[in-house]
Amino acid sequence: MTTDKKLPIVYDKAYNIGFFGIEKLHPFDTAKYGKIVKHLNKTLGIKTNQFHAPYAISNEELLKVHSEHYLNSLNNKETIAGVAEMGILTKLPLKMLQNKLLFPIRLATGGTLVAGSLAVEHGWAINLSGGYHHAKENNGEGFCFFADINLLIETLREENKIKSAMIVDLDAHQGNGHESIHGEDSLVYIFDMYNQHIYPREFQLKKYIDYDIPLNHKISDETYLKLLKEHLPKAIETSKPDIMIYAAGTDIYEHDPLGNLKISKQGIIERDSIVFSLALQNDIPIVMLLSGGYHKDSGPIIGESIEKLINMIDE
Ligand SMILES: [Zn+2]
Structure with missing residues (x-):
């Protein structure tokens, strides 16, 4: 790895959310993003100045996918606590919630847009955050405040960089947010593979999934990877998108x-490599x-996976 070359990876240390032991209130790892960076530094010698910086998304841009009413409601502690699913947040001052919680998410949402432009230019890009697939036009939920996936599609279209897009959603949860926003858009193809027995179980949105692979609890590597290898190439062949998100x-x-x-x-690392290989x-x-x-293993696993992806692309 050459030392100062910029990589199409977007990151800011402010992505890491942490205040007043918030990590004890919600099962997330506040240092997840930093751990990825640490891994890439240790194994590939990548320095933070090789990443691209995100910017904080404005409400004006967010209006492309969200209602004004919803964005205004984020000036209200109850709404913020509701989206974050942490009632206790209403006990904290609004300014603190906006600075310590919403600001990092605004940065990560801007980071998705930066990554989108980089991907069009370089063929691939990674935002070391984002992917808020539960956010809808009129509300956030499941810790997803802003629909960055849908916003990226709308922005790239406005810039005439793409016409069609494919969302490959391999998060464990159903992507009910992007499904509700772009479900009726024939140029947005949705491939969703998720545990059908856990949140959000929004089955009325299943009709918007173009390639639906509902999974059962405790599925193994073997079955999971076999399904992915069998179905994702077919979905790409059918949709032939201008970009994969x-x-x-x-x-x-x-x-x-x-x-x-x-x-x-190992299964996760192989999954990421299958998706990237097919795109390339x-x-x-x-x-x-x-x-x-x-x-807490998430950060190190993602770090190792991205290390492998960079080596694969470099070859
Ligand atoms: Zn999830």
């Missing part, structure tokens, strides 16, 4: 407290977003 949630991990699947670390082989730009992943 990959929600690479690591909550499919066997020890994740929320996903209830049984995929090993088909000459489709790919943007990887991290989505869910609530175990």
